Amino acid sequence: GQQLNQSPQSMFIQEGEDVSMNCTSSSIFNTWLWYKQEPGEGPVLLIALYKAGELTSNGRLTAQFGITRKDSFLNISASIPSDVGIYFCAGQDTGANSKLTFGKGITLSVRP
Amino acid sequence: DVKVTQSSRYLVKRTGEKVFLECVQDMDHENMFWYRQDPGLGLRLIYFSYDVKMKEKGDIPEGYSVSREKKERFSLILESASTNQTSMYLCASSFYDRPFYGYTFGSGTRLTVV
Numbered sequence: 001g002q003q004l005n006q007s008p009q010s011m012f013i014q015e016g017e018d019v020s021m022n023c024t025s026s027s028i029f030n031t032w033l034w035y036k037q038e039p040g041e042g043p044v045l046l047i048a049l050y051k052a053g054e055l056t057s058n059g060r061l062t063a064q065f066g067i068t069r070k071d072s073f074l075n076i077s078a079s080i081p082s083d084v085g086i087y088f089c090a091g092q093d094t095g096a097n098s099k100l101t102f103g104k105g106i107t108l109s110v111r112p
Numbered sequence: 113d114v115k116v117t118q119s120s121r122y123l124v125k126r127t128g129e130k131v132f133l134e135c136v137q138d139m140d141h142e143n144m145f146w147y148r149q150d151p152g153l154g155l156r157l158i159y160f161s162y163d164v165k166m167k168e169k170g171d172i173p174e175g176y177s178v179s180r181e182k183k184e185r186f187s188l189i190l191e192s193a194s195t196n197q198t199s200m201y202l203c204a205s206s207f208y209d210r211p212f213y214g215y216t217f218g219s220g221t222r223l224t225v226v
Contacts, residue, residue, distance in 0.1 A: 003154060033214045042116075042202050042217030043155075088155070090214065099145075100215060104154030 004089055006103035014111050017079050021087055023103050024071045029091030032065050032072040033100070037086040046087075047074070079110050115139075116218035118203050124224045131190040133221050135203030142208035144186035145215065146170075146178065149200040161186055162208060193225045 005024045013019050023032070031050055035043035047058050049065035049072060056063055062075045072089055086105040092098055119134035135144065146158040147170075157170030159178040167178050175197060179187045186205075190197055200222050204215040 009152065031214075035214075035217075040121075040220070042204075042219045044217070045214050048214060092214070099157070099160070102155045104152070 004091055004101055004103035006087075006089055006106050008106065009104070010107045010109070012109045012111065013079055015079060015081060018075065018077045019079055019108065020076075021074045021089075021106050022071060023073070023089030023091075025091055025101070026070070027091075027101075028069040029101070030069070030094045031092040032063070033090040033092070034061075034063050034072070034074050035088040035090060037088065037105070039085065043086075043088055076108075079108075081110050081112055084108055084110050116203055116205055116216050118201075118218040118221050120221050121219065122222050122224075124226060125190075125193050127194060127225055129190075129193045129225075131193045131223065131225075133188040133190075133201055133203075133223070135186045135188070135205075135218055136184050137186075137203075137205040137216070138184065139205060139216065140183070141205035141216070142183070143206045144180065145204040145206075146176075146186065146188045147202045147204065148172070149202055149220070155202065158188065190223075193223075195225050197223065198225045199223060 033048045034046045037043040047063040054065040060077045064073045086107050088105045089103040090100040116137045125131050145160040147155045156172050161167045161180045177189045200220050202220045203218040206215045
């Protein structure tokens with residue numbers, strides 16, 4: 001099945017730094033979502049975006065729905081150790097029962 | 113607090129055993145999904161179900177089957193476990209007609225086949 005493009009596979013940052021991740025697709029999506037998976041747990045929804053160009057914040061997290069509808073960005077500001085985990089993007093078409101298409105995820109490590 | 117509950121966090125099974133992974137959700141979701149997660153490969157869809165007794169193959173159904181006898185419960189079955197099925201298994205659920213809410217995931221079952 002199709003997957004969204006997330007790279008690199010891993011990122012290493014220093015505590016306090018900002019980090020940016022992007023997610024691209026060859027297809028248009030009408031909803032973009034960002035999930036975080038902490039070690040030993042399932043993914044948890046962080047932010048959902050429903051409109052092209054939309055910019056949404058959730059605490060230190062900010063995400064944007066790309067104008068072309070083929071990409072999305074997640075920024076984490078002033079990182080802290082508990083930001084470690086795997087960050088997945090997901091895209092969804094309209095339609096009553098369209099499935100999510102996921103990226104492979106980016107593993108974020110934060111050095112104290 | 114709404115949730116998706118997977119019956120086991122860790123399982124160790126022997127090659128050739130029949131393995132059942134159970135998932136229960138309390139959100140009255142119509143859709144339920146089974147994924148496996150492996151390093152570098154992301155989340156791969158095994159099977160999904162839109163309704164009771166309905167099932168559809170995902171991207172990697174070989175070696176697996178599923179059962180959905182009740183709306184809240186979705187079971188993944190490994191008919192004859194093999195070592196290449198050692199993985200993290202994630203169950204998820206969602207509404208049929210509110211796709212913008214995304215999926216709710218369980219905490220996962222880490223299965224080791226020896």
